[in-house]
Amino acid sequence: MSNGLRLVWVYPDLLSTYGDQGNALVVERRARQRRLDVQRVDVRSDQPIPTSGDIYLIGGGEDRPQRLAAERLRRDGGLNRAAANGAIIFSVCAGYQILGHEFINDLGEREAGLGLLDVVSTRGEGARCVGDVLADIDPQLGLPQLTGFENHQGVTHLGPTARPFARVQLGRGNGTGDGTEGAYNDTVFGTYMHGPVMARNPMIADLLLKLALDVNALPPTDDRWYEALRAERINSATQPA
Amino acid sequence: MAGNTEPLSPRAKLAVTAGKAAAAVSRAAGRGSGSVIGGRVALKLDPDLLGRLAQHLDVILVSATNGKTTTTRLIAEALRAAGPVVSNALGANMPAGITSALAGGSDAKYGVIEVDEKYLAGVARDTTPKVIALLNLSRDQLDRAAETRMLAEKWREGLSGSKAVVVANADDPLIVWAASSSTNVVWVAAGQAWKDDAWSCPSCGGVMQRPGDDWFCGECGFRRPAPSWVLHGDYVLDPHGSAWPIHLQLPGRANKANATTSAAVAAVFGVPPQVALERMYQVQAVAGRYDVVSFLGRELRLLLAKNPAGWLETFSLIDPPPTPVILSVNARGADGTDTSWLWDVDYTQLAGHPIFVLGDRKLDLAVRLEVAGLDFRVCESLDEAVQQAPPGRIEVIANYTAFQDLRRRVGN
Ligand SMILES: [Zn+2]
Numbered sequence: 001m002s003n004g005l006r007l008v009w010v011y012p013d014l015l016s017t018y019g020d021q022g023n024a025l026v027v028e029r030r031a032r033q034r035r036l037d038v039q040r041v042d043v044r045s046d047q048p049i050p051t052s053g054d055i056y057l058i059g060g061g062e063d064r065p066q067r068l069a070a071e072r073l074r075r076d077g078g079l080n081r082a083a084a085n086g087a088i089i090f091s092v093c094a095g096y097q098i099l100g101h102e103f104i105n106d107l108g109e110r111e112a113g114l115g116l117l118d119v120v121s122t123r124g125e126g127a128r129c130v131g132d133v134l135a136d137i138d139p140q141l142g143l144p145q146l147t148g149f150e151n152h153q154g155v156t157h158l159g160p161t162a163r164p165f166a167r168v169q170l171g172r173g174n175g176t177g178d179g180t181e182g183a184y185n186d187t188v189f190g191t192y193m194h195g196p197v198m199a200r201n202p203m204i205a206d207l208l209l210k211l212a213l214d215v216n217a218l219p220p221t222d223d224r225w226y227e228a229l230r231a232e233r234i235n236s237a238t239q240p241a
Numbered sequence: 242m243a244g245n246t247e248p249l250s251p252r253a254k255l256a257v258t259a260g261k262a263a264a265a266v267s268r269a270a271g272r273g274s275g276s277v278i279g280g281r282v283a284l285k286l287d288p289d290l291l292g293r294l295a296q297h298l299d300v301i302l303v304s305a306t307n308g309k310t311t312t313t314r315l316i317a318e319a320l321r322a323a324g325p326v327v328s329n330a331l332g333a334n335m336p337a338g339i340t341s342a343l344a345g346g347s348d349a350k351y352g353v354i355e356v357d358e359k360y361l362a363g364v365a366r367d368t369t370p371k372v373i374a375l376l377n378l379s380r381d382q383l384d385r386a387a388e389t390r391m392l393a394e395k396w397r398e399g400l401s402g403s404k405a406v407v408v409a410n411a412d413d414p415l416i417v418w419a420a421s422s423s424t425n426v427v428w429v430a431a432g433q434a435w436k437d438d439a440w441s442c443p444s445c446g447g448v449m450q451r452p453g454d455d456w457f458c459g460e461c462g463f464r465r466p467a468p469s470w471v472l473h474g475d476y477v478l479d480p481h482g483s484a485w486p487i488h489l490q491l492p493g494r495a496n497k498a499n500a501t502t503s504a505a506v507a508a509v510f511g512v513p514p515q516v517a518l519e520r521m522y523q524v525q526a527v528a529g530r531y532d533v534v535s536f537l538g539r540e541l542r543l544l545l546a547k548n549p550a551g552w553l554e555t556f557s558l559i560d561p562p563p564t565p566v567i568l569s570v571n572a573r574g575a576d577g578t579d580t581s582w583l584w585d586v587d588y589t590q591l592a593g594h595p596i597f598v599l600g601d602r603k604l605d606l607a608v609r610l611e612v613a614g615l616d617f618r619v620c621e622s623l624d625e626a627v628q629q630a631p632p633g634r635i636e637v638i639a640n641y642t643a644f645q646d647l648r649r650r651v652g653n
Contacts, residue, residue: 021584025613029614045441045448062390195580199612200608
């Protein structure tokens with residue numbers, strides 16, 4: 001076993017429907033560009049979640065796989081143990097809802113989550129939120145503007161120990177009408193942004209790496225294509241079609 | 242069954258005539274072939290028209306996420322050995338387009354019809370098909386379509402009670418789930434390279450086990466049925482175990498799979514596999530796909546790939562490195578406006594090819610390729626990409642509207 005950085009991609013068989021695997025690819029790539037020894041572990045839902053990972057990524061998925069994933073993660077308990085060990089966890093959409101206290105499953109029932117984020121999700125009454133999003137990330141995190149693509153019907157309410165990850169300028173985010181998007185605490189993050197979000201916001205990947213490595217800065221990388229894509233998406237979101 | 246057993250009612254005749262007139266107006270106005278608008282007018286005048294037109298035909302429906310247009314062409318060619326065929330060969334695969342296509346074939350014996358996945362159950366109800374061919378189901382146009390398992394469930398409900406022979410791909414668990422409500426299924430081992438939409442059991446949600454080419458659910462016993470037709474390399478194995486060579490002008494494993502399914506469909510109508518497969522050789526290109534065109538003094542092969550499963554099959558058929566590859570991606574309405582599917586495609590398979598990137602969403606593609614660790618060049622136009630490409634035939638892979646843009650540019 002290497003003692004490098006362990007990156008765990010949770011349940012690709014259930015929660016990898018919207019290209020969120022891209023987040024794992026971006027984190028892995030950016031770690032390697034910093035010459036970090038990184039080991040990516042993909043964990044299928046019939047395998048135990050390793051508890052010794054440094055960064056865990058969990059993606060979006062449809063309603064039924066989301067329920068199956070929540071059932072299996074609760075039964076397994078590994079992700080909660082990893083979180084208790086201080087692991088960094090980043091989740092998207094269905095995965096974000098699973099990390100909260102509860103969400104509405106495909107049968108229309110309340111389904112218990114893992115309680116790793118102080119949020120509760122319900123299903124929105126209105127139309128599905130689909131489209132480009134522009135948001136300001138919580139200034140405490142010191143990151144530039146967030147650009148993403150949302151495609152969900154969820155509404156996520158934040159409790160007192162969860163901070164909004166961002167505030168939307170365009171788009172719906174948490175769907176609560178208060179302009180919040182996503183949630184985080186010291187080590188656990190959740191967002192509704194697909195895209196995948198790190199392809200458009202590689203600084204989020206760097207944030208996770210810095211938290212996992214407990215460093216303040218990372219060597220620079222050549223980010224011209226990310227920058228070009230960001231500029232294009234931000235521009236296109238702010239220009240009426 | 243086929244032939245003119247019952248003439249069209251005056252109302253149906255009027256609807257067909259009105260539809261044709263509308264199509265002619267649409268053509269004259271330069272809005273494409275006019276077949277869809279014609280069908281829409283006709284269906285409005287006579288909502289039962291589709292069923293009435295189909296009454297005079299032996300109907301074969303073809304549906305899938307990928308390969309339905311090509312397979313429809315292959316089946317049509319094969320069945321012409323047994324009688325005249327009418328078909329929506331241009332891919333207008335929703336009820337209006339299908340109605341319009343059938344209205345043009347009053348003397349046909351067979352109606353070979355491509356059906357959009359979302360409309361299959363309804364069209365199957367309206368047209369009382371003899372055969373329904375189901376090829377594969379995978380993620381496509383994510384922000385518009387229902388999830389794949391829901392689609393399989395709808396098929397399953399729609400097909401239960403149908404008298405049609407269902408010719409279905411035994412290698413795609415979602416297809417097997419959809420087909421297994423039918424009483425009369427011919428299973429075809431046609432393969433399915435893409436596996437990422439069927440890791441969880443469509444029946445019980447258990448984790449699917451997939452040793453080699455086999456698959457089964459460890460929890461409920463749902464498993465791959467024994468196929469009676471098999472694609473084996475370049476051969477079709479028929480239910481008697483005889484091997485028939487596949488000779489196609491169309492490239493790739495996926496088209497051999499389509500030919501295998503088509504041979505199984507033709508056999509239902511008494512066309513022997515040898516005759517069916519020989520006739521399929523005549524199919525050269527389908528709506529411009531696989532066409533080799535000359536442009537700026539270079540040879541370009543045009544390949545359409547609309548979703549991750551399609552890209553995977555396309556990578557497996559292109560010429561090896563150092564063949565240059567041009568990739569073009571848009572995200573307009575017909576493509577789905579979300580580009581996140583790019584991350585489900587394993588672009589590392591293009592390592593060694595000189596790569597040129599264009600299309601409305603070339604920057605999304607550039608980041609994707611950068612993260613895959615590939616060298617590539619971003620170009621403003623097809624002309625620029627072709628001029629920069631090193632010698633040799635160029636493989637051009639594009640998604641839906643990007644493909645249409647390319648065809649227009651090369652005058653194809
Ligand atoms: Zn099962």
